[in-house]
Amino acid sequence: MYHYDQYDHLIVKERIAQYRDQVARRLANELTEEEFIPLRLQNGLYMQRHAYMLRIAVPYGLLSSKQMRMFAHIARKYDRGYGHFTTRQNIQFNWVELEQTPDILTDLASVEMHAIQTSGNCIRNTTSDPYAGVAADEIIDPRPYAEVLRQWSTFHPEFIALPRKFKVAINGAEQDRAAIAVHDIGLTAVRNEAGEVGFKVMAGGGMGRTPILGSVVREFLPWQHLLTYTQAIMRVYNLHGRRDNKYKARIKILLKAIGVEEFTRQVEAEWVDLKDGPETLTAEEMQRVADFFNPPAYLELPDLDYALEHADNKAYANWLQRNVKPHQRPGYVAVVLSLKKTGVPPGDATAEQIDFVADLADRYSFGELRVTHEQNLVLADVEQSKLFKLWQEARAHGLATPNIGLLTDMICCPGGDFCSLANAKSLPIAAAIAERFDNIDFQHDIGEIELNISGCINACGHHHVGSIGVLGVDKDGSEWYQVSIGGAQGNHAAIGKIIGPSFSALQMPEVIARLLHVYVRERHEGERFVDTAQRLGLPPFKEHVYATPITVGNLVGEDEYV
Template sequence: MYCYDEYDQKIVDERVAQYRDQVRRRLGNELTETEFLPLRLQNGLYMQVHAYMLRIAVPYGMISSRQMRMFAHIARKYDRSYGHFTTRQNIQFNWIKLEDTPDILTDLASVQMHAIQTSGNCIRNITSDEYAGVAQDEVVDPRPFAEILRQWSTFHPEFAYLPRKFKIAISGGKEDRAAILAHDIGLSVTKNAQGEVGFRVLVGGGLGRTPIVGNEICEFVPWQHILTYVESILRIYNQFGRRDNKFKARIKILVKALGIDEFRRMVEADWADIKDGPGTLTAEEVARMASFFTDPNYEILPDHDSKLNEFKVDNRNFSNWMLRNVKPHRVPGYAIVVLSVKKPGNAPGDVTDVQMDAIADLADRYSFGEMRITHKQNVVFADVKQSDLVELWQEVNKLELAAPNIGLLTDMISCPGAEFCTLANARSIPLAKLIAERFESLDFQHDIGEITLNISGCMNACGQNHIGNIGVTGVEKKNHEEWYQIAIGGAEGNDCSIGKILGPSFTFFQVPQAIERILQVYLRERIDEGERFIDTVRRIGHQPFKEHVYSMDYEDEPGQSGDGERSVTPAEYVVPFYSPRF
């Protein structure tokens, strides 16, 4: 993975020193909160419901064991012994004291990390495919280009104050695993008919209040010109994007207003002036960056391990884990392993300091000391010997990170919601807990098969609810009662789509009942067990789901529902889900 040079380290160290003085002045009342606000946001520090939240950048999700141990240290010393992995492949800590933040950033700088541009109206953390470099379907490894984009965008003087935050994702496989169609700019590294490397460029995607799937602005930009092309997109956005209304300030609104053809014309006119300028990439620079992402010392191994197959036959839990959490690797004898941070009953994405230390140790033993945080809030070991899979499974099972549910119903994405976020209308994490408990049967989940369920506590869609096969959004809190909209038909990947709202909203305890009725329609209507939920929705449309979901009464309080499902003890939900950590 990329290692800082003297310039990187100097930039980060100087930023920490600047910020330390800014905090000193704020604590001494030399700066008002209004004056301090943009300064702290530039360093990833938010004020939330109970305390400050610090979001730390993990560029394109890659992290070393040393850096993961630093997260564990921060969780123990400065937080409440846990951290939260986000959908931008970052980590955030929710119980931070302002006076501690300069020391935290100093600690992070010691392991080549920072919190720069994890907030504010700037180019945010570059995200990518969590299987980059090891996926069997990969056309071009996107990581060198992701790092080039990171360096180019960090402290870019022209784009330090954009109309609104700006998100870029890059993928290099035949299958998009980075949700590039749901980003301000989505980049797919590919090859043309002549075998030349270039980029398919998408623009104007995004979720939030106005969810839109991105448009193709250019089918093929040669790799030499990708920085200048992206720069021209940002220059047009910076010049013409709205600044009078933050809800209409994202680039997707500008692209929609102008139309993709006119927006393309404006970008290409600007690009003509800078295409061959200083931002043009050279073969030497790309090769230098690629040198940081060379293969580890793979051994020559057989493609199949006979003992592994025997253990799968004898142990159903391991067999399920192999089916859901282990992915094929491009190198014979190796596998990609996904550690599930979605054990039913736990908050999606939350990892304790003990787990983080143990994950770092396991990465050293089994995956060359590296791992990846995914935009689905899990952790990936990219390079595990097949002969080590049984032993690794036993280890992660002890850590409660071996739930065999990747891609299944309980592998939910969830934002922190109203427990923490001042913007949220409703709770997300307790709802995820309630849903997970209702559907925790693995037999049932395997019967349902591949499905995504995403939850956001408000319309800002940090939980990516619009591109979940089932998307849940907190829309209102009135008279101490939370209300949620449910949409179906959303999807990410190559065939990205935005979910369609079924109808009127549901209360907190009605949501799991409604999801069960949605699933009943799917099980009734699917052609066979091989037809995925999203395929059934697209084939039969929303109406059969809507009719069934709204055809019966709902139980508004914990207890026996009208459909005869299991009862829920009210005491389970009187105390907030995070109460042990308050």
């Protein structure tokens, strides 16, 4: 993985010194809160309902075991003993004290981490495929390109005061596992007819109050022009994005207003003077960065039929089916550690669990791990022969729930329990649904389904692209929940459609039950929930959900599904 050079160390050190002075002036009331807001946001510090929250950047989701242990240290020393992994592949600490935040940033710098540009109207943390470098369907390893984007965008003087926040995702495989269609810029690796590597470029995707899938603005961009073309897009947005209304300030609104053809024309015109300029990437520069991502010291191993080992152990078999993913190298697999155990907020991990995962990374995965935008963790390089032992250890620490891609593998934002922007609580809804459908055999029968929950229209829980999406809304001062179905991420991204009027918190588990009832009744062989929902449309789901009032006395029993 990438290691800081002298320039990285210097800019982070100088930023911490600046921020420490700003905090001291705020605490001495030499700065008003209004004056302090942009300063703290530039360093990833938010004010939430009960305390400050610090968001730490995890570049393209990649961590060393040493960095992971620093998270455990921060959780114990400065927070309440846990951290929350987010849909941006970052980690948040929800209970930090303002006067301690410079010390936290100093501790982070000691392991080559920071919180710069995790907030504010700037280019945020670039996200990527959590299986980058090991995915069996990979075209190129996107991590060197993500690192180049990180270096280029950090403190870029032209783009530190954009109309609104800006998010970039990059995918290097045939299957999109970076949700590129719902990012301001989405990049996916392709090869042209000559076999040359480049990127298909999408722009104008996003969720929030106006969910829009990105539009293709270039089918093939030679890799050498990754930065110059990105800069051209950023310039057009920076010049013409709205600054009079923050709700209409994202690049997706600009694209919608002027049309993709006109937007592309302006980008191409801007690019003319940039494409062969100093920010054109060279083979030497890309090789310099790529050398940080050379494969680890893999052993020459045979591929095993690891499902035969302990074949009579159903719990282990379920875990192999859901949590173990294919690898490029014979004898290896990637393993997903689930942060979705029933009774625990999705994405949360205790300091003890964080330390334990760091130990697992050292012993099983060359000292590295990944964060997924589904709020789980990945050990990318596990020997197949060690799977059973790893499963036993992970299970003992609550990290082996065999539910990856299933109903209880929910994406969920912190919602109204923490976030001052939220209209409603998210975590109690996730907990109630998880408890209702905790039976793992039932979940395996239902099959793949993405249930995403957001506490407000900002859509941090990615509800728009959930097979089932839940959005917290305010109705006359009380919390209600709007439900959509048919959303999807990946190669066939889609925005879900709202089924009808919203529901109370107590009704939500039964709403999910009724949606699943229709799916099981109507599904074709091999169909996932999203396939059935898109094939049938809203009417049958809406009819069944609203057919009778949802009260405690008419709940659907789990045995009616299977």
